[in-house]
Amino acid sequence: MCGPVVMAAVRSEMDRRGLFGAAGAALLAGAIGARSARATRQATPVGGAVTGQGTVALGSFTAIVDLSHTITPGFPLFPGGTPFELSSLQTYEADGYYGNRISVDEHTATHMDAPAHFDPEGVTADLLPVTGFVAPLAVVDISGRAATDDDAQLAPDDILAWEAANGPLPAGAFLAMFSGWEARLADPATFLNQAEDGTLHFPGFHPDATRLLVDERDIVGIGVDTMSLDFGASADFATHVTALTAGKYGLESLANLGTLPASGATIIVGGPKHQSASGGPARVFALV
Amino acid sequence: MCGPVVMAAVRSEMDRRGLFGAAGAALLAGAIGARSARATRQATPVGGAVTGQGTVALGSFTAIVDLSHTITPGFPLFPGGTPFELSSLQTYEADGYYGNRISVDEHTATHMDAPAHFDPEGVTADLLPVTGFVAPLAVVDISGRAATDDDAQLAPDDILAWEAANGPLPAGAFLAMFSGWEARLADPATFLNQAEDGTLHFPGFHPDATRLLVDERDIVGIGVDTMSLDFGASADFATHVTALTAGKYGLESLANLGTLPASGATIIVGGPKHQSASGGPARVFALV
Numbered sequence: 174m175c176g177p178v179v180m181a182a183v184r185s186e187m188d189r190r191g192l193f194g195a196a197g198a199a200l201l202a203g204a205i206g207a208r209s210a211r212a213t214r215q216a217t218p219v220g221g222a223v224t225g226q227g228t229v230a231l232g233s234f235t236a237i238v239d240l241s242h243t244i245t246p247g248f249p250l251f252p253g254g255t256p257f258e259l260s261s262l263q264t265y266e267a268d269g270y271y272g273n274r275i276s277v278d279e280h281t282a283t284h285m286d287a288p289a290h291f292d293p294e295g296v297t298a299d300l301l302p303v304t305g306f307v308a309p310l311a312v313v314d315i316s317g318r319a320a321t322d323d324d325a326q327l328a329p330d331d332i333l334a335w336e337a338a339n340g341p342l343p344a345g346a347f348l349a350m351f352s353g354w355e356a357r358l359a360d361p362a363t364f365l366n367q368a369e370d371g372t373l374h375f376p377g378f379h380p381d382a383t384r385l386l387v388d389e390r391d392i393v394g395i396g397v398d399t400m401s402l403d404f405g406a407s408a409d410f411a412t413h414v415t416a417l418t419a420g421k422y423g424l425e426s427l428a429n430l431g432t433l434p435a436s437g438a439t440i441i442v443g444g445p446k447h448q449s450a451s452g453g454p455a456r457v458f459a460l461v
Numbered sequence: 462m463c464g465p466v467v468m469a470a471v472r473s474e475m476d477r478r479g480l481f482g483a484a485g486a487a488l489l490a491g492a493i494g495a496r497s498a499r500a501t502r503q504a505t506p507v508g509g510a511v512t513g514q515g516t517v518a519l520g521s522f523t524a525i526v527d528l529s530h531t532i533t534p535g536f537p538l539f540p541g542g543t544p545f546e547l548s549s550l551q552t553y554e555a556d557g558y559y560g561n562r563i564s565v566d567e568h569t570a571t572h573m574d575a576p577a578h579f580d581p582e583g584v585t586a587d588l589l590p591v592t593g594f595v596a597p598l599a600v601v602d603i604s605g606r607a608a609t610d611d612d613a614q615l616a617p618d619d620i621l622a623w624e625a626a627n628g629p630l631p632a633g634a635f636l637a638m639f640s641g642w643e644a645r646l647a648d649p650a651t652f653l654n655q656a657e658d659g660t661l662h663f664p665g666f667h668p669d670a671t672r673l674l675v676d677e678r679d680i681v682g683i684g685v686d687t688m689s690l691d692f693g694a695s696a697d698f699a700t701h702v703t704a705l706t707a708g709k710y711g712l713e714s715l716a717n718l719g720t721l722p723a724s725g726a727t728i729i730v731g732g733p734k735h736q737s738a739s740g741g742p743a744r745v746f747a748l749v
Contacts, residue, residue: 243587246736259737451558
């Protein structure tokens with residue numbers, strides 16, 4: 174549906190980065206062709222242990238908060254998505270134990286968007302450095318505006334206001350938008366909030382805020398408690414393009430952000446690790 | 462194949478716990494029937510935030526180590542299992558971005574066994590308390606014996622030897638067996654190591670060691686770098702039954718355990734959170 178528009182946005186961003194010089198648009202097609210070869214080559218049986226990160230003080234915490242929703246067949250999906258399916262493999266009665274096969278669209282419920290989701294040159298989720306999966310967590314609360322504006326966007330001023338209250342964004346931070354939208358999961362159609370003309374309406378990051386974070390701060394990723402890093406009415410996924418082509422990862426449909434302090438928590442991201450992952454279900458925690 | 466044997470082991474364990482009294486074996490069948498109703502009732506859209514855990518000192522760490530293998534179609538499976546499948550949903554060329562649907566047996570690659578995997582009364586993975594997902598990690602090295610004995614088992618004496626060297630097992634610990642078996646993933650058939658008579662041969666926990674941990678220590682779970690908590694030749698899955706019916710969880714096919722200290726690391730378990738999960742792929746880290 175929005176394929177050509179998104180395609181143009183990706184190309185525009187790559188052009189901005191000087192990736193479309195003499196080679197022109199052919200590079201994009203070439204990079205697409207190279208994807209599977211690269212992913213196959215880099216994915217080794219043994220996981221990518223990373224050592225020598227340098228000492229990071231975690232201190233102590235008094236609570237662990239689950240930031241992942243339960244994946245169910247009824248969890249809201251983008252139009253055209255296929256619901257989560259659980260099919261029985263073993264039963265107590267027949268086998269003495271219980272097991273299933275699961276099928277799920279990568280971008281279902283609480284999940285990661287890897288750079289490769291929007292960047293043909295970007296890393297897939299299984300290959301992201303794990304050093305970015307434990308990070309200082311900044312929660313920017315726009316729930317006041319979102320309560321009266323379904324198209325609310327986290328703006329540069331929201332980031333500056335957060336810093337005025339909490340100090341500079343820590344190096345290597347993960348910044349999450351809290352809009353209060355998860356309360357709508359009690360009535361899933363209101364979480365997606367699709368108008369009669371097909372347009373979705375829910376809060377997200379304004380591209381200018383994303384640009385500020387990517388260019389002028391040091392972040393590992395951004396997250397939202399809605400279905401998309403971009404607000405629902407976005408026609409070009411400009412926040413996705415800006416964040417993911419800069420090598421950052423995204424987390425969508427985060428839970429329980431409203432229970433966290435604006436500053437001082439640590440996020441731990443149990444990202445997906447299947448080969449060639451554009452993203453996938455993630456188990457995310459906050460230590461508070 | 463081994464269904465009836467396992468069934469008998471489960472029933473024996475439940476009998477030991479007094480669950481099969483006057484009600485008799487009918488309870489097991491009843492519990493099976495109750496599973497889906499209970500899972501449906503308890504799984505709410507908003508994840509189970511847990512607060513007030515009490516202060517836990519994490520201190521600082523110098524490395525984060527990835528304990529999860531990459532899920533690939535070629536990762537060894539128990540006989541009868543169906544390989545991981547990735548099917549394309551969106552491509553850069555047609556849609557401007559990249560996405561897939563994934564299908565995977567719950568017990569594939571690095572994954573969790575929830576109590577419900579072997580205990581009809583046990584909790585499913587999505588409902589396990591997250592307080593058990595950050596834990597002191599004890600690594601018990603039996604790689605010396607495993608190098609010459611494909612049927613090596615972690616015995617009570619191995620736990621006592623670990624404690625003699627490292628002090629008492631910390632409260633709420635996760636205990637992992639390191640056998641060195643992951644080196645065999647370079648030739649997947651040797652990881653499964655199935656003999657001509659169909660018997661599997663790889664290391665695991667001896668049921669007596671599991672009983673010691675469950676009855677006389679305070680653990681949240683146990684893990685292995687092989688395909689199963691029980692050694693491959695087990696006929697009754699006695700370690701599974703002992704650990705899971707005690708409410709502990711298991712982690713199988715862990716990676717990189719050989720890079721960790723015997724004591725002092727912290728495990729972080731990004732367990733699966735799909736509804737009614739007997740287990741599922743898990744992203745697991747150690748902070749060292």
